[in-house]
Amino acid sequence: MSEGSPLVIAAAQSLVSSDIAANGAAIRQLIAGAATSGARLVVFCEGALSGYAKNQIASPQSWRNYDWAGQDAELAEIGLLCGSLGIAAIVGGAHRFSDVYPPHNSLYVLDASGSLVGRYDKRFLSNTELQSWYTPGTEPLVFDLDGYRLGCAICIESQFVEVFREYETLGVDAVLFGSYGVPEHFQIALRAHAGLNNLWIAAATPSQEADKGAAGIVGPDGRWCARVEGPGAGLALASLDRLDPAYDIALNKARPWRARARQGDIYREKLPKDR
Numbered sequence: 397m398s399e400g401s402p403l404v405i406a407a408a409q410s411l412v413s414s415d416i417a418a419n420g421a422a423i424r425q426l427i428a429g430a431a432t433s434g435a436r437l438v439v440f441c442e443g444a445l446s447g448y449a450k451n452q453i454a455s456p457q458s459w460r461n462y463d464w465a466g467q468d469a470e471l472a473e474i475g476l477l478c479g480s481l482g483i484a485a486i487v488g489g490a491h492r493f494s495d496v497y498p499p500h501n502s503l504y505v506l507d508a509s510g511s512l513v514g515r516y517d518k519r520f521l522s523n524t525e526l527q528s529w530y531t532p533g534t535e536p537l538v539f540d541l542d543g544y545r546l547g548c549a550i551c552i553e554s555q556f557v558e559v560f561r562e563y564e565t566l567g568v569d570a571v572l573f574g575s576y577g578v579p580e581h582f583q584i585a586l587r588a589h590a591g592l593n594n595l596w597i598a599a600a601t602p603s604q605e606a607d608k609g610a611a612g613i614v615g616p617d618g619r620w621c622a623r624v625e626g627p628g629a630g631l632a633l634a635s636l637d638r639l640d641p642a643y644d645i646a647l648n649k650a651r652p653w654r655a656r657a658r659q660g661d662i663y664r665e666k667l668p669k670d671r
Contacts, residue, residue: 402637403544405570406430406438407598409611409624409631412576414452416463419445420470422629423487424477430631431481436508437541438485438631439572441600441611442501442518442551445470445489448576448602449501449529453490456528459499464492471504471512479510484541486548488574488600491515493531501530503548503574505539514539516548520556536562544569544636551575554582560589560597564651570596570636577601578609591618594651596636603629616646 408426412419423440430438446467447453453462467489478485485506490499501521505514517533518525526532536559537548547563549571563571571589575582578601590597594616601611612623613634624630638647656662 401542402635402640403437403542404433404435404633404635405572405596405598405613406433406435406631406633407600407611407613407622407624408438408440408444408629409601409603409606410440410444410629411604412441412444412447412452412602414447416445416447416466416470419447420473423470423474423485426629426631427474427477427483427485428481430633431483433631433633435631435633436483437546437572438483439503439574439598439600440485440487441602442488442503442574442576443490444574444600444602445474445487445504448488449525451576453529456498459490462490462499471506475506475510475512477510478506478508482508484508486572486574486600488550490530491517497531498528499530500533501525501550502533503537503550503572505537505548507539507541516550518550518553520553520559522552536566538563538566538568547571549573551577554585554589557589560593560595564593564595568595569638570598573597573599575599575601577605578611580609583609587614587618587620590614590616591646594646594654596634598632598634603627616643616651 491502500517516537547568622632622634
């Protein structure tokens with residue numbers, strides 16, 4: 397990983413409802429707050445704009461009457477705000493896949509100019525989500541911002557070590573994680589993934605699920621470095637800083653050494669020749 401100036405990011409805790417316009421307004425309010433606080437990027441939870449299955453989306457059949465035009469309009473407004481404030485946003489929402497298959501459960505990536513530059517589709521769906529709620533995605537998503545490489549993951553993917561291991565091999569500095577709740581076992585997993593792969597993880601959650609676990613950011617040493625205080629809407633902010641002395645061991649010693657260890661040469665060259 398190359399050196400660069402610190403990148404301030406925020407993990408949002410926003411109220412998610414069945415009203416797409418209200419969700420869009422809540423998202424924009426937090427984006428404005430994040431920009432005022434100096435953040436260059438803010439990540440929102442799974443379904444932050446669209447609502448999430450079994451909660452705001454009553455049944456798989458509800459997608460037939462879903463207001464896709466309304467979501468598109470709100471996403472466009474969010475993009476305009478991002479462009480005017482110079483801040484990137486990762487927004488959870490459904491993505492219309494086809495008239496035959498259910499939508500993807502996605503994170504939309506809006507850059508600091510307000511352009512839609514990517515979309516991550518959740519790959520490891522839950523058993524419930526596979527029951528005609530969503531269609532799984534197939535690829536990781538990696539993008540760059542201010543010299544830092546970022547990836548995305550969603551909800552139950554916190555339980556799959558291969559997701560975060562893959563992002564480590566892709567040179568990602570931080571994983572932006574949107575989930576409809578961050579319960580204790582998710583928190584344990586996220587801290588482990590961050591510490592084992594020596595990367596930051598920014599975890600966003602709905603405010604109505606914050607009593608199970610607040611939005612926050614885990615550092616590359618596996619420790620929380622920022623959390624939202626209280627159950628209401630809010631932001632957790634932290635700086636991604638490769639030169640921070642607190643992360644010297646994690647970033648400059650542990651991560652490169654573990655990469656060499658996984659390749660195995662440092663062990664093979666020590667094997668005895670006379671076995």
